[in-house]
Amino acid sequence: METTVQATTYLNYINGNWQAATSEDVIASINPANKEIVGYVQSSTREDLNEAVQAAKVAQKLWKKLSGVERGNLLFKAADMIEKNIDDIAKTMTREMGKTFPEAKGETARGVAILRFYAGEGMRKMGDIIPASDGTALQFSKRVPLGVVGLITPWNFPVAIPIWKTAPALIYGNTVVLKPATETAVTAAKIVECFDQAGFPNGVINLVTGKGSVIGQGLAEHEDIAAVSFTGSNTIGKQIEMAAAARGAKYQLEMGGKNPLIVANDADVDLAVAAVMSGGLKSTGQKCTCSSRVIVQSGVYEEFKNKLVAEVRKIKVGNGLDSDTWMGPCASEGQYNTVKYYIQKGIEDGAKILVGGDSPESEELNNGFYVNPTVFDEVTSSMTIAQEEIFGPVIALMKVETIEEAIAVANDVEFGLSASIFTKDITSILTFIDDIEAGLVRVNYETAGVELQAPFGGMKASSSHSREQGEAAKEFFTTTKTVFIKG
Structure with missing residues (x-):
């Protein structure tokens, strides 16, 4: 050292x-x-x-x-x-x-x-x-x-x-x-x-x-x-x-939180991708309100997935003091090891890595606790990466057919801190607001962050x-x- x-x-x-x-x-x-x-x-x-x-x-x-x-x-x-x-x-x-x-x-x-x-x-x-x-x-x-x-x-x-x-x-x-x-x-x-x-x-x-x-x-x-x-x-x-x-x-x-972001068939996909990038990967995913599960309706799943992966590939990982760095390192060696553990656990449980899963190859970053932003596909609720808080730059994509199924999947964890939905349908919005088990509920906006003048806190184990x-x-x-x- x-x-x-x-x-x-x-x-x-x-x-x-x-x-x-x-x-x-x-x-x-x-x-x-x-x-x-x-x-x-x-x-x-x-x-x-x-x-x-x-x-x-x-x-x-x-x-x-x-x-x-x-x-x-x-x-x-x-x-x-x-x-x-x-x-x-x-x-x-x-x-x-x-x-x-x-x-x-x-x-x-x-x-x-x-x-x-x-x-x-x-x-x-x-x-x-x-x-x-x-x-x-x-x-x-x-x-x-x-x-x-x-x-x-x-x-x-x-x-x-x-x-x-x-x-x-x-x-x-x-x-x-x-x-x-x-x-x-x-x-x-x-x-x-x-x-x-x-x-x-x-x-x-x-x-x-x-x-x-x-x-x-x-x-x-x-x-x-x-x-x-x-x-x-x-x-x-x-x-x-x-x-x-x-x-x-x-x-x-x-x-803790295991915050879901739901993308409906009628969502503005580009807006949803931007929200996942910001809410899921900024601060290296080390926010209690970060979007760690992205639950997408089948009608836009492929489009959303492809656009998200394309954006993630553009991320510049590096020292946070460098002006061109988009995402810095994990905060400590312990957190780095935790993130690497969950990535390996996701692979073992049968999820598929679309991008990331490793560390940057740059020699100048070899002495830091860097992990490339990672997106998993084919994630189910029974998997560890869909249940436990990772606190790192790891996103789990989950495919569903209906909004009702999306909400059920979103609620199928012990946590209830924040949650978001992207949709233009007022019925879906009202259903989500009523049925989601979370203390912070957002519509067409990222899960992360909170207004300082508004109450903040979670439900369930959060x-x-x-x-x-x-x-x-x-x-x-x-x-x-x-x-x-x-x-």
Whole structure:
């Protein structure tokens, strides 16, 4: 493995101070494009976590007393700082997890927009007047913060997801302990630097990096953590759920997806192909909402297949910092091995590779975790690649005869995060909206992505059924206090 002596060591951020973990151990963040060391982050202990939680607990007493406008003004300042540093943050993201620089910059800009949206929430109502049975009394409800919240975030959106959890938590009066994925913890540190420069009071936001089994599980088990918001795998999500539920803490889980995109006989095939390219292969397919199953009616199956394969063959795979790269590497060696496993499993189960399935032959890419975008044909619901989340640039084509069959196939998985249909028929659209088992439903648009002002979350095994983003975040990050005043 290549080493970079100039690589910076990034510290935890606790109670307004940057400090090393008590263990003095560090974890290397590796560039998946070439295995260079991007930086080192702390391998923290429960002692470090306890210190951060205690700082957040103390800070929350004063933070919740500030007006929503005052808290919002600080969020506006954080947004300005991130916007000022957008190129550096985006470049760091690309170096840490491989997505192309334009995608990384777009994600960082989205983080800025999220902060500004929630900054505005500080001026919106936090309760209702409720008629009392006693005409001389005043009765109302008010939303109040939970206390200290733990945020556990993944590597695939290292700016957007930490911010879409942190911003509502803070604006509604909570304080935060953030545990980012170690693969992208350098990016997280750069985001927290912006909060620090914006002038947030000590202890309001804290960053603790380290192993999920230590810090993530520690947040779920900590008696002073009122709520945990987690995005990641189903396996870890269930562990978080059990630990939080065991002590009566609030929890929010956003987990896997096996998202279907249905192409009807009357669809605009070119539009559908473009949606699969963007929603299935951008970010190297490493989105929980990516289109991994494409269910096509037989009348347009051959046309769609041929056009999709032709477009996939044009994809330029390479380092995300190169301007002509369309798709970067898998985010880590582990993810690369996972994708290769599922490609082999698809072959063993009888699916046919139309394009891809291997790694680029370019010598300059030999030192990175690259997989060529892959399209499988002749996929059935019983196959592993049609059931399990791959989280890579692998698309499974599935042929059906009717829209009803397409919806049945789409629902034949444990997940229910996002789903899309391409059709011009209003009956098919309404049937799809009613019958599809997914939290995010789209018509004539890709499955990936979500509007920041809209609720986001899944059904079935994809989530704990709460919703993130938009005004829906208020439901998780606050609780309701009902007040009755008799004169």
